[in-house]
Amino acid sequence: MHAAQIYKSVSLTWLVTHDGNAPINGFFVTHRYTNRTITRDTVYRLTTEQGNVLQIDNLAVGVKHLFIVEAENRLGRSDPAKVEMTLISTGKYIILS
Secondary structure (H helix, E strand, C coil), rough: EEEEEEEEEEEECCCCCCCCCCCCEEEEEEEEEEECCEEEEEEEEEEHHHCCCEEEECCCCCCCEEEEEEECCEEEEECCEEEEEEECCCCCEEEEC
């Protein structure tokens, strides 16, 4: 999985290398962020027609973001692919670390 950061947004892309012996029906993408007091999960459900790209906007700065992608077919879900990052503000720019 690859994450490209653009200011307060991230564009996630992933490759499908194996379908688990059954056609893939879609993908679950979980965005989890944690600050000092809360952890919040948002789950996106994508069909195969929507492809293997998701852009998430308005990300909080200065907190850890975890993105998890799982493929789903009639046999269940795949092992998760994960990317973790922190967005840090430096005035005009946001740095991905």
